[in-house]
Amino acid sequence: MNKKHSLYSPLSKVMSVLFALLSLAWIMPIIEVLINSFKSNNAVNMNPFALPNSETFMGWGNYIKGLTFGNYPFLKSVSYSLFITVASVFLILLFCSMSAWYICRVNSLGSKIFYYLCLFSMIVPFQMVMFTLTFTADMLKLNTPYTIPIVYLGFGAGLAIFMFTGFVKGLPIEIEEAAAIDGCSPVQTFFQVVLPMLKPTLISVGILELMWVWNDYLLPYLVLDRTKYLTIPIHVQYLKGSYGTVDLGATMAVIMLSIIPIIIVYMFCQKHIIKGVAAGAVKG
Amino acid sequence: MILLAKKQQLSLVQRPIRRYAPLFLLPTFAAFIIGFIWPFMQGIYLSFCSFNTPRDAKWVGLANYAKAFKDAGFARAFWNTAGFALVSVLLINVCAFFIAYALTQRMRGANLFRTVFFMPNLIGGVVLGYIWSMIFDGILKRYSTYLTANATYGFWGLVILVAWQQIGYMMIIYIAGLQSVPEDMLEAAKIDGATGTQSLFRVIIPNVMPSVTVCTFLTLTNSFKLFDQNMALTGGLPNVIVNGAKVNMTELLALNIYSTYTISKKWHGVAQAKAVVFFILVAVLALTQQFVTRRKEVQQ
Numbered sequence: 302m303n304k305k306h307s308l309y310s311p312l313s314k315v316m317s318v319l320f321a322l323l324s325l326a327w328i329m330p331i332i333e334v335l336i337n338s339f340k341s342n343n344a345v346n347m348n349p350f351a352l353p354n355s356e357t358f359m360g361w362g363n364y365i366k367g368l369t370f371g372n373y374p375f376l377k378s379v380s381y382s383l384f385i386t387v388a389s390v391f392l393i394l395l396f397c398s399m400s401a402w403y404i405c406r407v408n409s410l411g412s413k414i415f416y417y418l419c420l421f422s423m424i425v426p427f428q429m430v431m432f433t434l435t436f437t438a439d440m441l442k443l444n445t446p447y448t449i450p451i452v453y454l455g456f457g458a459g460l461a462i463f464m465f466t467g468f469v470k471g472l473p474i475e476i477e478e479a480a481a482i483d484g485c486s487p488v489q490t491f492f493q494v495v496l497p498m499l500k501p502t503l504i505s506v507g508i509l510e511l512m513w514v515w516n517d518y519l520l521p522y523l524v525l526d527r528t529k530y531l532t533i534p535i536h537v538q539y540l541k542g543s544y545g546t547v548d549l550g551a552t553m554a555v556i557m558l559s560i561i562p563i564i565i566v567y568m569f570c571q572k573h574i575i576k577g578v579a580a581g582a583v584k585g
Numbered sequence: 586m587i588l589l590a591k592k593q594q595l596s597l598v599q600r601p602i603r604r605y606a607p608l609f610l611l612p613t614f615a616a617f618i619i620g621f622i623w624p625f626m627q628g629i630y631l632s633f634c635s636f637n638t639p640r641d642a643k644w645v646g647l648a649n650y651a652k653a654f655k656d657a658g659f660a661r662a663f664w665n666t667a668g669f670a671l672v673s674v675l676l677i678n679v680c681a682f683f684i685a686y687a688l689t690q691r692m693r694g695a696n697l698f699r700t701v702f703f704m705p706n707l708i709g710g711v712v713l714g715y716i717w718s719m720i721f722d723g724i725l726k727r728y729s730t731y732l733t734a735n736a737t738y739g740f741w742g743l744v745i746l747v748a749w750q751q752i753g754y755m756m757i758i759y760i761a762g763l764q765s766v767p768e769d770m771l772e773a774a775k776i777d778g779a780t781g782t783q784s785l786f787r788v789i790i791p792n793v794m795p796s797v798t799v800c801t802f803l804t805l806t807n808s809f810k811l812f813d814q815n816m817a818l819t820g821g822l823p824n825v826i827v828n829g830a831k832v833n834m835t836e837l838l839a840l841n842i843y844s845t846y847t848i849s850k851k852w853h854g855v856a857q858a859k860a861v862v863f864f865i866l867v868a869v870l871a872l873t874q875q876f877v878t879r880r881k882e883v884q885q
Contacts, residue, residue: 309693317693324701330716330749331704337719349723396613403609406602415614422621424871426810428842429864430624432857433631436639437624455620458613487602491609516709518813519843534711538817541715549719556712563707571700578703578754579761 331560338363338553345549359550367554370540375555378536381446385521385532386514389453393461393510394503396454401465402495406477416466422459430456431523438524446530449521453514461506464581468502469495501580508570508577515563533559632858637850649858658832659859662841669740669837670808673747677804678797681752685759686785699760703753710750714817717746721818733822739835746814751807755800762796763789798878805874809867812839838863 309317336352337345344357353359368375404412434452438444443452472495480490496503518534525532531539537559540552567574602609627639632649636642653659684702688695705713721732721742732738766789774784790797815821821833821840833844842863846856 309691313690313692316687316690320687320692320698321694324698327701327749328704330720333720334716345719348726349719392616396616399609400613403602403606407606409603412610415610415617418617418622422617422625424806424868425621425625425864426839426860426867428810428812428839428860430621430628431843432846432853432860433624433627433639434620437619437627441619443619451616452620454613455616455618458617458621462613481601487605488608512707516707516712518709518711534709534813537715538711541817552715553719556715559712560708564704567700567704567707574707575699575703575757578757 334553334556334560337550338367338557340550340553342548342550345553363548363550363554364558366548367551367558370548370551373531373536373539375536375558378531378533379559381530382515382532385446385449385453386511388447388450389457389514390507390510392450392454393457394507397458397461397506398465398496398499398503399491400458401462402469402491404462405466405469406474416462419459419462422456423463427456427519431519434520435523444524444526446525446532449524452520452524456520457510457513461510464506465499465502468499472498501576504573505577505580508574509581628857629861631854632861633854635851635854637853645854649854650862652855653858653862656845656855656859657827657830658836658845659838659841661832661834662836662838665740665835666809666837669743669811670805672744673751673808674801674804676744676748677751677755678800680748681755681800682759682793682797684752685756685763686789688756689760689763699756702756705750706754708750710811710813711817713746713750714814717742717749718818733819733835736823736834739819739822743811743815743818743835746818747808747811750814751804755804758796758800758803759793762793766792794878798875801878802871802874806867806871809870810839811837812843815840816843838866 333349337349339359340351340353340357340363341359344351344353351357400415404416434456438449438452443449476498477490477494480494481487485493516534517532518538521530521532522535522538525535527535537552537555540555541547631639631642633644633646634642635645635649688699708716718732721738725731725734725738730738732742770788770792771784774788779787815835815837819835821836821844823835824831824833826832833841836844838859842856842859845852845859
């Protein structure tokens with residue numbers, strides 16, 4: 302018997318096969334979408350599980366159609382989604398880590414109140430504030446992709462500050478004192494000493510916020526001026542929910558186009574994503 | 586003496602930071618007021634008003650709440666949500682735990698399986714809803730029916746969708762929990778003659794209780810707050826007319842609040858009152874659940 306064999310018991314081999322089958326079943330829905338994105342509308346309607354044949358195969362036709370149909374270019378929605386996500390996550394990471402540091406280091410009544418308000422905001426469902434948030438955002442002209450990151454900063458501050466404070470509490474204050482004695486101003490101390498130490502938490506929080514903002518549907522749907530701006534989830538909803546006949550093949554192509562970038566990112570950042578989720582849970 | 590020194594040390598860092606409060610706190614705090622505090626307070630106020638926009642709000646007292654509690658659709662949504670939460674919390678946690686348990690044993694391809702199981706979490710709820718509505722409709726077509734024909738299909742369809750999405754997420758948390766079970770504790774159990782099942786129930790599960798707390802909390806609040814998947818999968822259909830009012834049979838609370846708002850402006854206040862009731866419900870549940878499961882955790 303060689304070494305490889307002795308590492309895995311017969312039971313674990315059976316389990317491997319079992320899980321391989323289960324994994325295959327797990328990704329079937331996504332494979333279904335991929336297959337259907339190459340089929341004609343009728344063929345998707347008739348039998349979504351059939352493989353395309355010479356009659357029903359559309360080639361890239363659905364993708365070309367999907368990029369343009371619905372009076373709104375899909376790539377425009379993609380660019381708005383990208384901008385909103387990147388800007389929101391950047392704002393949340395920068396300002397919430399700054400606030401969290403302040404809250405931890407300055408033990409005043411004000412910072413305590415702010416901290417407990419953040420905790421409180423974490424148990425408030427979005428439905429509670431969604432109508433009034435829409436009014437406020439309209440009034441303050443936050444209804445464009447360029448200003449909506451401020452709304453995300455506000456509504457997402459709770460979780461981010463909670464996670465950052467959890468980490469900052471564990472940082473040794475002596476390092477910051479040394480920096481202060483060496484003549485660092487608080488701003489320098491934060492950006493040159495504290496922020497580099499926060500890197501793992503920045504990644505974890507960043508990933509959780511990224512997954513939230515990128516996939517968020519209701520907040521941008523309510524807040525954005527929908528005559529001008531769509532994001533990917535709103536775009537998909539418009540295609541499927543629009544009245545009249547919907548081209549299912551093209552819709553599947555659009556869904557596929559919205560999934561592919563995420564899967565590519567996942568392949569590269571898998572370790573960080575999984576660590577981020579686990580870290581977020583420990584604090585949650 | 587030490588205390589005094591500590592105090593001086595603190596102030597060395599503290600005092601200069603205070604002067605920078607506007608820089609460090611103000612941006613987040615201002616956004617927090619815009620994005621949370623003000624809408625929250627205005628939301629409570631408007632739940633006692635009849636309004637189209639906040640400018641034309643007229644105080645109506647508890648009339649909105651009375652209407653909300655009389656609404657058959659709201660009651661239906663409440664029971665749907667309660668049933669859905671119960672089923673999905675159990676199903677997701679049991680499956681996620683056992684998958685995590687299997688994947689932390691020595692197994693070839695464990696990392697690959699973990700990657701695959703987590704993947705659905707990366708896809709947004711709206712997109713997931715459409716993918717699964719296509720699949721369910723495709724299956725049901727063979728029996729000449731469709732997903733929104735029957736509320737039972739819609740309910741179990743949503744359970745399957747959400748389980749498929751969230752098992753992977755909870756699995757990650759359980760894996761982290763399982764990996765932190767002290768190795769020597771397991772060995773001690775083995776030496777004392779514990780069987781596999783015994784060490785699972787007597788050693789492993791008590792030690793992963795913190796993960797159980799977190800996962801039940803997340804699945805419970807996720808199920809109560811579920812919106813996107815519900816809207817995209819069935820949109821609350823089918824509906825029936827009860828006493829002249831339309832009742833959406835597969836609607837959960839979050840979707841019911843939204844659809845109440847969109848009926849007409851007369852219903853805006855009722856929708857906001859429902860939202861307040863919903864908030865209280867979620868808050869009470871979250872706090873109770875934390876209190877109950879925290880007590881079961883093992884101190885290490």
